[in-house]
Amino acid sequence: MLRFAASLTALCALASTASTALAAEPGTRDLPLWEAGVGAAMFSTPAYPGSSDRSNRGIALPFLLYRGKVLRADQGGVGARLLNTDKVEFDVGFAAALPAHSKDVAVRRGMPDLGTLVEFGPRVKVKFADLGDAGRVRFELPARAVIEGRGGLRRQGWTTEPRFVWERRGDAGRWTLEGQLGALFGDRRIHQYFYEVAPQYATADRPAYHAGGGLMLVRTGLFGTYRIDPDLRVFGFVRLDSYAGNANRDSPLFRQNTGVSAGVGFAWTLARSSRSANE
Secondary structure: OOOOOOOHHHHHHHHHHHOOOOOOOOOOOOOEOEEEEEEEEEEEEEOOOOOOOEEEEEEEEEEEEEEOOOEEEEOOEEEEEEEEOOOEEEEEEEEEEOOEOHHHOHHHOOOOOEOEEEEEEEEEEEEEEEOHHHOEEEEEEEEEEEEEEOOOEEEEEEEEOOEEEEEEEEOOOOEEEEEEEEEEEEOHHHHHHHHOEOHHHOOOOOOOEOOOOEEEEEEEEEEEEEEEEOOEEEEEEEEEEEOOOOOOOOOOOOOOOEEEEEEEEEEEEEEEOOOEOOO
């Protein structure tokens, strides 16, 4: 996601992954068509890419997983899977992020709040390498239009995040590990959303600035889950972002070159379908 403070997308992804194995291993039961339950997590993240302020929040919400052949709501996201072969998968989905108030970010005080963002668009996943017991590697290329909901709907540009993802599962799905390395790019409009200072918001310590598009960050991270019993999973993640190559590092709103995010939580399945997703 673009903003990491209390990211709804992050929680949904974590709770979804934590509530079920990433895929059925040989000899294990087939995954149910749907699962429902509750999840909770605590996050510590930068307020936005390049911010020196942090956001420490807890959030809890219900989740619903659905593993249809086309419509999906699972650890991979929410949307429609239009193509799935041995090598390539293509889907269309969306994600969301909760708003951030400028009064909570010192350098943005007096500026408009960062509203709720919704991202929508296609994603291609290519199965890059099978490493046997060492896991699998895939390449992902999502492209997302960004819509802000704050006093109406406004388009705030687009992003793309090419990345390599390594995943490994052990003990018949009892635990999972996933690592990623990628870069987030955005057009001028989304960079303006985060880094531009319009003349009316300029101060002695915050001069006017006109933002351009390009690289936003380079990211690496590790995410893991552990199944305590068939209904309860715990999970955690740590992520390091480098903003050193950010196209707008000269903005007065850009305050530091690196950011660390971390979180822990659980997902508890309360009900599941008797029908298998493979039926």
